[in-house]
Amino acid sequence: APPADSVLHEALHATFGFNAFRGVQEQVVRRIMADRSTLAVMPTGAGKSLTYQLPAVLREGTCVVISPLIALMHDQLRSAEANGIRAAALTSADLDREQTIERFRAGALDLLYVAPERASQPHFRELLRRAPLTLFAIDEAHCVSEWGHDFRPDYRLLRPLFDEFPAVPRLALTATADAHTRADILAQLGIPEEGLIVAGFDRPNIRYRIQPRDQPVRQLTRLLGENPGPGIVYAQTRSQVERLAEALAGTGRPVLAYHAGLPPEVRAANQAAFVASEDMVMVATIAFGMGIDKPDVRFVAHAGLPKSIEAYYQETGRAGRDGDPSVAVMLWGADDFARARQRLGEVEPQRQAGERQRLDALASLVETAGCRRAILLRHFGEDPPQGCGNCDNCLEAPGVVDATETARKLLSAIYRTGQSYGLGHIEKVLTGANDARVLERGHDQLSVFGIVTGEEAQLLRPLARALQARGALLATEHGGLMLGGDARAILRGDDAVLVVVPPRREKTRRGRDAS
Numbered sequence: 203a204p205p206a207d208s209v210l211h212e213a214l215h216a217t218f219g220f221n222a223f224r225g226v227q228e229q230v231v232r233r234i235m236a237d238r239s240t241l242a243v244m245p246t247g248a249g250k251s252l253t254y255q256l257p258a259v260l261r262e263g264t265c266v267v268i269s270p271l272i273a274l275m276h277d278q279l280r281s282a283e284a285n286g287i288r289a290a291a292l293t294s295a296d297l298d299r300e301q302t303i304e305r306f307r308a309g310a311l312d313l314l315y316v317a318p319e320r321a322s323q324p325h326f327r328e329l330l331r332r333a334p335l336t337l338f339a340i341d342e343a344h345c346v347s348e349w350g351h352d353f354r355p356d357y358r359l360l361r362p363l364f365d366e367f368p369a370v371p372r373l374a375l376t377a378t379a380d381a382h383t384r385a386d387i388l389a390q391l392g393i394p395e396e397g398l399i400v401a402g403f404d405r406p407n408i409r410y411r412i413q414p415r416d417q418p419v420r421q422l423t424r425l426l427g428e429n430p431g432p433g434i435v436y437a438q439t440r441s442q443v444e445r446l447a448e449a450l451a452g453t454g455r456p457v458l459a460y461h462a463g464l465p466p467e468v469r470a471a472n473q474a475a476f477v478a479s480e481d482m483v484m485v486a487t488i489a490f491g492m493g494i495d496k497p498d499v500r501f502v503a504h505a506g507l508p509k510s511i512e513a514y515y516q517e518t519g520r521a522g523r524d525g526d527p528s529v530a531v532m533l534w535g536a537d538d539f540a541r542a543r544q545r546l547g548e549v550e551p552q553r554q555a556g557e558r559q560r561l562d563a564l565a566s567l568v569e570t571a572g573c574r575r576a577i578l579l580r581h582f583g584e585d586p587p588q589g590c591g592n593c594d595n596c597l598e599a600p601g602v603v604d605a606t607e608t609a610r611k612l613l614s615a616i617y618r619t620g621q622s623y624g625l626g627h628i629e630k631v632l633t634g635a636n637d638a639r640v641l642e643r644g645h646d647q648l649s650v651f652g653i654v655t656g657e658e659a660q661l662l663r664p665l666a667r668a669l670q671a672r673g674a675l676l677a678t679e680h681g682g683l684m685l686g687g688d689a690r691a692i693l694r695g696d697d698a699v700l701v702v703v704p705p706r707r708e709k710t711r712r713g714r715d716a717s
């Protein structure tokens with residue numbers, strides 16, 4: 203029979219010292235206590251570990267936890283043991299393996315952490331047959347899916363193992379899974395569809411703002427001016443981190459840098475200083491942030507395109523853990539998409555479709571004239587209202603221009619000039635500029651020469667950005683532009699192209715301080 207409410211709550215308090223479950227924790231724990239396999243999708247920090255640790259304590263036998271990283275296992279092991287849970291790990295780094303196996307077989311362990319490579323070996327299977335099992339927990343379960351961003355082939359060997367123990371329920375856990383990946387996890391791990399539990403992903407106190415990167419230093423300086431509290435600025439490379447940190451130090455705010463190229467003691471010191479500070483700006487690569495517990499981060503800025511919507515959600519999620527108003531600002535450029543699309547070509551064939559979809563999802567987030575939050579939440583399978591009232595587009599509706607005609611002109615000019623010139627040259631051709639290089643190449647003789655008029659010329663840059671975001675334009679190796687996937691449909695007139703024109707808050711000079 204399922205345990206009474208009081209039993210669960212008493213155990214929650216006795217083991218973890220918590221007075222209440224958070225979010226979907228209780229729902230997940232109840233399913234496991236009723237032997238029903240479950241996939242729990244919960245954002246980072248939502249408290250996933252408790253959902254298998256509590257059943258492990260309450261039930262006879264051991265919960266075997268599959269986890270992809272030794273460091274992760276040891277973190278969890280330490281915190282479980284600190285709560286008085288009998289736990290051990292079986293990894294090459296653990297020298298007490300014999301003893302652990304004995305404890306396991308004697309039923310003296312609540313939790314046994316193991317990596318998928320070891321779990322799928324025949325001798326581990328033998329071991330499981332001779333030990334009392336109560337649950338399989340699969341941490342970072344998106345690793346089982348090729349659609350996920352972190353595919354680990356060894357996760358595929360888990361299902362046959364679990365199938366040998368049909369009476370033992372499975373609990374798969376992940377923070378990052380779009381609808382496609384989720385369906386895949388259910389199928390790959392043999393969990394019924396009704397076993398899917400998704401926690402609420404909304405972070406209502408975070409205000410999302412996404413803008414083209416124009417003059418990053420000036421844009422970020424303004425952000426710092428508006429937000430005196432602690433904040434993180436994510437840059438993409440070590441040298442970008444160094445440069446931005448230096449430039450932002452000019453604002454008078456305390457600024458530190460963090461990236462993998464710094465000596466460990468400097469990283470540790472900078473991190474500690476940030477955690478203690480009430481006004482510091484940390485300029486960092488995404489190496490910074492994991493495992494940092496600072497509830498009062500007031501802003502998270504991305505100086506370039508994040509890797510995926512999941513990554514964006516996770517990184518921006520470090521803002522405002524205390525529930526107070528916070529902002530997430532992303533500055534993106536067409537060149538970010540150009541690089542990302544180029545990298546697509548280098549990905550193994552079986553992962554390309556997933557990577558492309560991830561990039562398209564990001565493109566629709568940055569290019570939308572609608573609610574940012576709605577796109578994020580829909581991505582995580584929720585059904586949010588049309589508008590949130592707390593993102594840039596909800597607060598001030600951007601203009602939307604039908605640029606289909608201009609797009610066709612732009613694409614033909616690129617095609618007719620041989621798909622090797624950059625936007626600057628193409629702009630000159632389209633606007634009929636009297637330019638030496640244009641004349642020298644004979645581009646003034648083309649039918650597209652001078653076919654774009656004043657007003658329309660203003661659209662070329664945002665348009666090129668939008669076309670690159672959606673992959674209709676690609677960058678060549680030498681910085682030129684060429685036609686990509688859906689350029690053809692646009693040229694044929696089958697696809698419309700809408701361009702979002704941000705509200706004009708101020709006159710912007712054309713940026714020179716490119717990232």
Ligand code: ADP
Nearest residue numbers: 220222223224244245246247248249250251252
């Ligand atoms: P996740 O793995 O989902 O990122 P963790 O399991 O590491 O999250 O938990 C995040 C933090 O929340 C931990 O410090 C944990 O102790 C705390 N926590 C989890 N559940 C609760 C709860 N019901 N009440 C209070 N704190 C909780």
Ligand code: ZN
Nearest residue numbers: 573590593596
């Ligand atoms: Zn909104």
